[in-house]
Amino acid sequence: KEENVEVAEQDALIVVSNRLPFIITKNPLTGDVERKSSAGGLVTAVAPVVAQCKGKWVGWTGVFYGPNEEPDPIPEADINDKTPTAGIKAEQIVPVYCDEKRFKNYYDGCCNGGLWPLFHSMQDRAVFSDDHWQDYVAVNELFAEKTVEAIRNVREANSNVTPLIWIHDSQLMLAASTIRELSKKDDIPIKIGFFLHIPFPPFDIFSICPWSKDILCGLLECGVIGFHTEGYCLNFIDCCHRQLSCRVDRSAGIIEYKDRHIRVRAMPIGIPYDRFVQLAEEAPRVIKRTTETVILGVERLDYTKGLIHRLQAFEKLLEDHPEYIEKVYFMQITVPSRTNVQEYQDLKQEIDQLVGKINGKFSTANWSPVRYIYGCIPQSELASYYRDASVALVTPLRDGMNLVCKEFVACQTGDPGVLVLSRFTGAAELMQEALLCSPYKIEEVAEALHKALQMPLEERTMRMQSLQRREKKNDVNTWMYMFMQAMESNLLKPDQKIIT
Ligand code: F6P
Numbered sequence: 001k002e003e004n005v006e007v008a009e010q011d012a013l014i015v016v017s018n019r020l021p022f023i024i025t026k027n028p029l030t031g032d033v034e035r036k037s038s039a040g041g042l043v044t045a046v047a048p049v050v051a052q053c054k055g056k057w058v059g060w061t062g063v064f065y066g067p068n069e070e071p072d073p074i075p076e077a078d079i080n081d082k083t084p085t086a087g088i089k090a091e092q093i094v095p096v097y098c099d100e101k102r103f104k105n106y107y108d109g110c111c112n113g114g115l116w117p118l119f120h121s122m123q124d125r126a127v128f129s130d131d132h133w134q135d136y137v138a139v140n141e142l143f144a145e146k147t148v149e150a151i152r153n154v155r156e157a158n159s160n161v162t163p164l165i166w167i168h169d170s171q172l173m174l175a176a177s178t179i180r181e182l183s184k185k186d187d188i189p190i191k192i193g194f195f196l197h198i199p200f201p202p203f204d205i206f207s208i209c210p211w212s213k214d215i216l217c218g219l220l221e222c223g224v225i226g227f228h229t230e231g232y233c234l235n236f237i238d239c240c241h242r243q244l245s246c247r248v249d250r251s252a253g254i255i256e257y258k259d260r261h262i263r264v265r266a267m268p269i270g271i272p273y274d275r276f277v278q279l280a281e282e283a284p285r286v287i288k289r290t291t292e293t294v295i296l297g298v299e300r301l302d303y304t305k306g307l308i309h310r311l312q313a314f315e316k317l318l319e320d321h322p323e324y325i326e327k328v329y330f331m332q333i334t335v336p337s338r339t340n341v342q343e344y345q346d347l348k349q350e351i352d353q354l355v356g357k358i359n360g361k362f363s364t365a366n367w368s369p370v371r372y373i374y375g376c377i378p379q380s381e382l383a384s385y386y387r388d389a390s391v392a393l394v395t396p397l398r399d400g401m402n403l404v405c406k407e408f409v410a411c412q413t414g415d416p417g418v419l420v421l422s423r424f425t426g427a428a429e430l431m432q433e434a435l436l437c438s439p440y441k442i443e444e445v446a447e448a449l450h451k452a453l454q455m456p457l458e459e460r461t462m463r464m465q466s467l468q469r470r471e472k473k474n475d476v477n478t479w480m481y482m483f484m485q486a487m488e489s490n491l492l493k494p495d496q497k498i499i500t
Helices: 041-052 100-119 130-157 175-184 212-219 230-244 273-282 307-320 342-362 379-388 404-410 442-454 457-473 476-486
Strands: 011-019 022-026 033-037 056-060 093-096 162-168 191-195 224-227 254-257 260-266 293-300 328-335 370-374 391-394 418-422 435-437
Touching: 011 041, 011 130, 041 056, 041 476, 056 130, 093 130, 100 130, 130 162, 130 175, 162 175, 175 191, 175 212, 191 476, 212 230, 224 230, 224 476, 230 254, 230 260, 260 476, 273 379, 273 404, 273 457, 293 307, 293 379, 293 404, 293 442, 307 328, 307 342, 307 391, 307 442, 328 379, 342 370, 379 404, 391 404, 391 442, 404 418, 404 457, 418 442, 418 457, 435 442
Parallel strands: 011 056, 011 162, 056 093, 162 191, 191 224, 224 260, 293 328, 293 391, 328 370, 391 418, 418 435
Antiparallel strands: 022 033, 254 260
């Protein structure tokens, strides 16, 4: 359910993100352009605010156009679309167009081939190329130019508003400097904030990036820089101190740069908690708890998620505890991601083979230990798997935050399950009532699974209630409010629910 968001007039939110808050597809046969809403928590929380404050959303449309092709107009939302994104009118969208080659160098090459593995502390996988970096710079400039266009538009519509620019994620770490430079000429007061959705690595790893200084300087053009955890904030402050010789105050989260004071804040993202509770309460039963014991994994197919280690841990559980044979199965739902990138294709093959190997090794006439789904499933169905699973196995090798564990917690509306969680997720910093483990240590994960499967009801309830209290309080509304507060914006009032 979406509530009316009351926003003050003074700020107009301009969100800048690689992807728009909905997916645009062009039918190659009819040429028709369609707009499909996205259900992600971030979009659900941010979209209603953009809609209400007459703000803008700057992002790539997902469609490539040739040099002589006229881009299609952005479609309005379908009248039956009741999602929060539907409130954003086409005129509020500022599309970024880019030619295919440049975009691939920027996104597949620089973002996914270099920055993604490095920021997840997997430097051996990172590939750095000057060509990719040049296109990363160029695409960031493109986004920045479009943002300046958006700034001018919101001011033309209302000269009293202050544009509040909120840049998202590792794809756009340089955009702030061009935005600041170009908007100086207009003499419009602007506020710029940034949020990183992935980890920020320690200095020794970050400095491997050949363009680490450019990235720091780009980010420092913002007034507020948000990360998921205190640990990432400290890593960032440390890098600014050591690489740029900035004066810093670690405990206050302040960096001095070009006579400005930049605020660095931990703002752990949450989920639309109440929505997941509602989905879990309404979802049909898909697993019979009385006869089936399910260990559940849900991830995008990404090497950071530790899917191979996880399967090996389940294999080890069956080896060490044959009493689970024919009693327990592991259900892994894997969502396709970045399918153009070779490493992701290779990983898919490796997972397919390992699933086959484990099933071949342990299956009996009536039972197979691993059920593997490769594809997207609707959120309502996902909620029923979360609710009915006995254990959630969430073991990324490294993860900025991880929302799967939070969604699982919200969906425990009946007999509570147990969360087995990797220490190397941002979520683990607060979710101490989970069974925390190192995904690199296969035996440890297998033993955590055994402990989870054996845990008495009283302990499960105690742990789960405590996790639920925290996640309900720190939901995505709270995250949005924290950011607005750090930006000294009056767009949201405390405790104002954007989504329920
Ligand atoms: O976790 C960071 C993130 O950018 C998410 O926001 C997103 O869901 C995921 O990585 C995959 O991103 P993309 O498909 O845009 O590369």
